[in-house]
Amino acid sequence: xxxxxxxxxxxxxxxxxxxxxxxxxxxxxxxxxxxxxxxxxxxxxxxxxxxxxxxxxxxxxxxxxxxxxxxxxxxxxxxxxxxxxxxxxxxxxxxxxxxxxxxxxxxxxxxxxxxxxxxxxxxxxxxxxxxxxxxxxxxxxxxxxxxxxxxxxxxxxxxxxxxxxxxxxxxxxxxxxxxxxxxxxxxxxxxxxxxxxxxxxxxxxxxxxxxxxxxxxxxxxxxxxxxxxxxxxxxxxxxxxxxxxxxxxxxxxxxxxxxxxxxxxxxxxxxxxxxxxxxxxxxxxxxxxxxxxxxxxxxxxxxxxxxxxxxxxxxxxxxxxxxxx
Numbered sequence: 001x002x003x004x005x006x007x008x009x010x011x012x013x014x015x016x017x018x019x020x021x022x023x024x025x026x027x028x029x030x031x032x033x034x035x036x037x038x039x040x041x042x043x044x045x046x047x048x049x050x051x052x053x054x055x056x057x058x059x060x061x062x063x064x065x066x067x068x069x070x071x072x073x074x075x076x077x078x079x080x081x082x083x084x085x086x087x088x089x090x091x092x093x094x095x096x097x098x099x100x101x102x103x104x105x106x107x108x109x110x111x112x113x114x115x116x117x118x119x120x121x122x123x124x125x126x127x128x129x130x131x132x133x134x135x136x137x138x139x140x141x142x143x144x145x146x147x148x149x150x151x152x153x154x155x156x157x158x159x160x161x162x163x164x165x166x167x168x169x170x171x172x173x174x175x176x177x178x179x180x181x182x183x184x185x186x187x188x189x190x191x192x193x194x195x196x197x198x199x200x201x202x203x204x205x206x207x208x209x210x211x212x213x214x215x216x217x218x219x220x221x222x223x224x225x226x227x228x229x230x231x232x233x234x235x236x237x238x239x240x241x242x243x244x245x246x247x248x249x250x251x252x253x254x255x256x257x258x259x260x261x262x263x264x265x266x267x268x269x270x271x272x273x274x275x276x277x278x279x280x281x282x283x284x285x286x287x288x289x290x291x292x293x294x295x296x297x298x299x300x301x302x303x304x305x306x307x308x309x310x311x312x313x314x315x316x317x318x319x320x321x322x323x324x325x
Contacts, residue, residue, distance in 0.1 A: 002322075003109035004074075004302050008067040009049050012306035015073070015108075017299070022111050024083070029113045030091050031083040034322045036133035037074045037107035039302070040165055044310045046105070047073060062103070074107025074320075076100045078123055078132035088116045096123040098132035100140065100272065108302060110322055119272045124285040132284075134165060134291045134317035139280045140272045142170030142220065145242035146177070147276070148266055151218045153178030158209065158234075161222030162198060163189025165291075166244055168316045170220050171196040172289045179218075184209050192292050192315040210234060218242065228265075238262045292316030298323060 005018040025031045049056050063071055078098035081091050091097065099120030106112040114120065119140070123132045151157060157174050161167050162183030174181050175197040183190075183198035190201045202209045210230045217239050219231055224245030231241055243265055283289045294315040297305045299322050309318055 001110040002299065003072050004299065006047065006068045006071050006073055009047070011048060012044075012303045012310065014047065015302050015306065017302070020109070023113045025085045025088075025113050027085040027087040028116050029085045030081050030088055030116060031111060031113050032077065032079040032097065033082045033111055034077050034079040034107055034109060035129040036079075036296075036322060037077045037320045038134045038137070038165075039305045039309045039314075039318045039320060040075065040137055041309060041314075042137065043073050043075060044306055047306065072106045072108050072112075074101065074105055074109070076133060076136040077107040077112075078129040082111070085116070090116050091120075091122075096129070097121065098123045098129075098135065099277065100136035102272075108299065108320070119274055119277055121274075121277050121281050124281050126285045126287060127290065130293065130296055130319045130321065131291050134293065134319055135169075135280060135284065136272075136277065138165035138167075138169035138291070138317070139173075139289075140276055141166045141244060141268070142173055143276045143280065144268055144270075144272070145220060145244065145266055146170065146173050149218055149240045149242060151177060151179055151240065155179040155217040156182075156214075157218040157220060158182050158184065158216045159198070159220045159222070160184045160204075160209075160226055162193045162196075162201075163315050164222060165314075165317050166222045167220075168192055168196040168292045169289065170222070171198050174220075176283070176288060182209075182214075182216075186312075188313075189315045192294070195292055196316075215239075220244065232263055232265075235263050239264075241265045243267050294318055296321055 001022045003020050005016045007014045007016055045051055081093055081095040097120050101107055157179045159167050163185035171181050181198045182200040183193040184202045184204050187203045193201050215234055215236050220242045222244045296319045299320055
């Protein structure tokens with residue numbers, strides 16, 4: 001089978017197309033024929049380990065200290081169940097499914113195995129494999145924060161980094177609550193942000209969104225480059241700062257950093273929830289949300305895909321079609 005080999009830590013060129021034996025599922029695993037996957041900024045950060053030291057060291061211990069140990073990138077996927085282990089009851093052969101792999105990754109491949117207990121659901125019939133492949137990361141990440149935020153109808157929310165996977169899905173989920181959403185990104189991504197349903201857009205290269213005088217009930221910070229003190233200053237007294245890309249200090253001392261009053265900082269602590277993915281399935285089937293896709297590229301073009309995403313050009317999602325079957 002075809003797969004992308006992650007040869008070492010570094011730029012996009014460390015990814016090479018290669019061959020491997022088709023895996024066989026263990027008793028509690030399923031074998032998936034991968035139809036589509038995605039490239040996210042998270043994939044690029046994992047590839048070159050451009051992460052804070054506190055994350056980089058343990059990940060090297062897991063992935064390989066000097067270079068990756070035979071790993072394949074790819075954190076979200078859609079595909080068809082080709083075989084099941086003898087103890088599998090959740091899925092059957094032929095099921096069309098989608099989900100995310102977590103730290104095990106592996107979706108840049110024709111076939112991969114996943115534990116039955118993984119975060120996976122049957123693909124909603126209302127969407128394509130390409131659309132399904134880019135739902136889990138953005139959908140689960142944004143839903144994780146929004147369900148804990150306490151935000152609701154008429155809440156005013158600022159989404160920083162609104163033009164990517166998490167931002168475009170987060171906007172849609174916030175609009176379902178009845179929130180007023182302002183999206184911050186570069187002008188080239190405004191079309192995707194507006195398509196997601198944002199009420200207002202701000203080009204951060206031309207306007208200082210921190211000094212506009214507007215106060216928000218919530219901030220969803222996807223990028224993590226905004227000074228936290230400035231972000232908290234434009235929240236109302238009961239506001240919530242949803243930090244999707246926090247520093248270690250933000251995670252450890254968020255109660256202290258939030259200062260006096262009822263402002264709170266949310267960071268991601270728990271793992272993704274199967275219930276959240278099932279909820280997203282309902283919304284997808286009902287046509288209430290849909291992933292916004294910038295490009296669909298082939299697995300053979302994985303290096304170019306990583307270059308495009310790493311350059312910050314991606315508007316919404318970039319899908320990789322695994323089309324060797």
